[in-house]
Amino acid sequence: MMDKPKDIQPWETVSSEYLIKRPWLTARRDVLRMPDGKIVPEYYVLEYPTWVNIIAITTEGEFVLVRQYRHALGIVEYELCAGTMEASDASPLDAAKRELLEETGYAGGEWTELTALSANPTSMNNLNHTFIAKGVEKVAGQNLDETEEISVHLFKTDELIDLLRHDEMKQSLMVAPLWRYIAENHLI
Amino acid sequence: MMDKPKDIQPWETVSSEYLIKRPWLTARRDVLRMPDGKIVPEYYVLEYPTWVNIIAITTEGEFVLVRQYRHALGIVEYELCAGTMEASDASPLDAAKRELLEETGYAGGEWTELTALSANPTSMNNLNHTFIAKGVEKVAGQNLDETEEISVHLFKTDELIDLLRHDEMKQSLMVAPLWRYIAENHLI
Numbered sequence: 001m002m003d004k005p006k007d008i009q010p011w012e013t014v015s016s017e018y019l020i021k022r023p024w025l026t027a028r029r030d031v032l033r034m035p036d037g038k039i040v041p042e043y044y045v046l047e048y049p050t051w052v053n054i055i056a057i058t059t060e061g062e063f064v065l066v067r068q069y070r071h072a073l074g075i076v077e078y079e080l081c082a083g084t085m086e087a088s089d090a091s092p093l094d095a096a097k098r099e100l101l102e103e104t105g106y107a108g109g110e111w112t113e114l115t116a117l118s119a120n121p122t123s124m125n126n127l128n129h130t131f132i133a134k135g136v137e138k139v140a141g142q143n144l145d146e147t148e149e150i151s152v153h154l155f156k157t158d159e160l161i162d163l164l165r166h167d168e169m170k171q172s173l174m175v176a177p178l179w180r181y182i183a184e185n186h187l188i
Numbered sequence: 189m190m191d192k193p194k195d196i197q198p199w200e201t202v203s204s205e206y207l208i209k210r211p212w213l214t215a216r217r218d219v220l221r222m223p224d225g226k227i228v229p230e231y232y233v234l235e236y237p238t239w240v241n242i243i244a245i246t247t248e249g250e251f252v253l254v255r256q257y258r259h260a261l262g263i264v265e266y267e268l269c270a271g272t273m274e275a276s277d278a279s280p281l282d283a284a285k286r287e288l289l290e291e292t293g294y295a296g297g298e299w300t301e302l303t304a305l306s307a308n309p310t311s312m313n314n315l316n317h318t319f320i321a322k323g324v325e326k327v328a329g330q331n332l333d334e335t336e337e338i339s340v341h342l343f344k345t346d347e348l349i350d351l352l353r354h355d356e357m358k359q360s361l362m363v364a365p366l367w368r369y370i371a372e373n374h375l376i
Contacts, residue, residue, distance in 0.1 A: 008255050008264045008339055019208060020215075024311075025232040027213065032259060040335050044213040045260045046234070067196050070309035071220060072233045076196045077309060118358040119307040121261035123212075127358070147228050151196055164368070170306040170315070172360035179367035180352070183376055 009035040019044075044123060051128040052096040053082035053174055055114065055181055056106055056136045062154040064106050064136065069149065073170065078153065078163060080130075080174040092129040100133065102143045104152045109135035115177050130177035157187055197223040207232075232311060239316040240284040241270035241362055243302065243369055244294055244324045250342040252294050252324065257337065261358065266341065266351060268318075268362040280317040288321065290331045292340045297323035303365050318365035345375055 014031040026047040032040040056064040065078045083099035085092055093111060101107045111134075116127045144150060155163065163169055164178060182188060202219040214235040220228040244252040253266045271287035273280055281299060289295045299322075304315045332338060343351065351357055352366060370376060 005339065008257055008337060010257050010262065010264065011259055022230065022232070024230065025215065027208075027215065030259070034335065034337065036337075038335065042210065042212065043259060044210070069196055069198050071199055071218070071231055072311050072313045073306055073309035073315075074198065074313075075309060076198065115355055115363075116358075117355065117360040117363055118261055119360055121258035121263060121265060121358055123260050125260045125262075127261075128360070147222065147226065149196060149222065149224075151193070167303055167305065170304075170309055172305040172307055172316070172364045175303075175305055176360045176364035176367060179364060179371050183367050183371035186374075186376075188371055188374075 011035065011040070014039070046124050048084075048124060048126040050085040050092055050095070050126055051082065051173070052085060052092050052099060052131065053080040053128060053177070054096050054100050054131050054133055055177060056081060056100055056104070056109070056133045058106070058154065059109075059135050059137055062156055063160050064100075064104055065153045065155055065160075066103055067151045067153055070171075075170070077171070078155075078169050079171055080178070082128075082171075082174070093131060096129070096131045096133075100136070101140060103148070103150055105138050105140040105142055106133075106136040107139045108137050109133045115180060117173055117176055119173055128173045130173075132181065161188055199223065199228070202227070234312050236272075236312060236314040238273040238280055238283070238314055239270065239361070240273060240280050240287060240319065241268040241316060241365070242284050242288050242319050242321050243365060244269060244288055244292070244297070244321045246294070246342065247297075247323050247325055250344055251348050252288075252292055253341045253343055253348075254291055255339045255341055258359075263358070265359070266343075266357050267359055268366070270316075270359075270362070281319060284317070284319045284321075288324070289328060291336070291338055293326050293328040293330055294321075294324040295327045296325050297321045303368060305361055305364055307361055316361045318361075320369065349376055 012033040016030045019027045030043045081103045085095040089095035114130045116129045200221040204218045207215045218231045269291045273283040277283035302318045
């Protein structure tokens with residue numbers, strides 16, 4: 001019998017230098033040593049805080065989506081309500097409840113965490129936590145940041161599936177947990 | 189009847205300046221004007237080429253996954269075979285066929301495009317195209333780049349679903365099309 005092959009090993013950081021540290025972009029350049037000794041002279045890591053997004057479902061069974069302009073891709077897109085964990089948030093769950101209330105005015109319901117994923121573990125050091133909030137209700141108006149312009153929309157299950165099937169929601173950190181929710185709850 | 193509210197509008201680019209242009213990191217800072225006239229003085233966009241990944245399924249019905257170290261998150265992870273479209277690739281499909289052969293040695297089968305998603309349309313300007321390749325076969329060894337260290341693994345459907353349910357695959361550009369494939373083919 002052959003020996004079991006050795007698993008892939010982490011690489012070693014030889015040195016690390018920040019290129020930029022701003023609230024919306026923190027980038028560093030690492031020099032890495034691979035397990036076989038080869039040097040990778042230029043490996044870029046983007047540092048971000050923990051992100052959250054929410055599959056919010058109303059007491060009537062409709063999905064609460066937001067619509068906003070996404071400049072890098074140049075599209076206006078339907079998305080899950082989402083945001084960044086702040087120093088004042090005790091947990092990703094707290095951040096998610098705060099973001100849902102601020103962006104949509106919806107709150108309440110039963111909250112569970114579905115998944116924690118990465119937009120790109122090659123270059124980004126953070127995770128995005130997705131929560132399911134079942135039975136939310138509109139309790140307030142929106143309370144947006146200076147540079148947020150967001151409209152709120154309710155989608156029935158078949159409308160949401162149609163949106164996903166046509167790639168009209170493109171943000172994979174939102175699309176992944178939604179298809180998981182659809183698969184695990186046998187909605188198609 | 190009330191007028192239909194005006195849809196969310198794109199923002200205008202006032203000026204744009206590159207911070208860094210390297211093969212693995214191209215970043216620019218845009219100054220934007222919002223529809224209400226407000227100026228966003230510092231909006232960062234990361235430019236990337238088109239990406240591809242492949243849901244490759246063997247003639248025996250097993251999923252071809254790869255395993256590699258992902259430095260930004262510091263994890264060794266199972267992933268779909270994936271890569272970047274190069275100047276010599278005539279299309280994303282060509283890039284996907286080339287990457288599958290190089291990284292895994294598998295080729296052939298019936299290819300269809302499933303979806304095109306964004307890791308983050310807020311900050312990244314590219315799309316990732318996911319292809320389904322049904323009935324691939326091992327035709328060659330691996331042909332890796334200098335700084336690639338990749339092992340190849342075959343997963344049965346229930347093993348793949350178990351991996352996804354435990355967030356052991358974290359890359360959302362891979363998780364999203366896999367859950368879509370599972371949902372649309374009623375695999376759970």
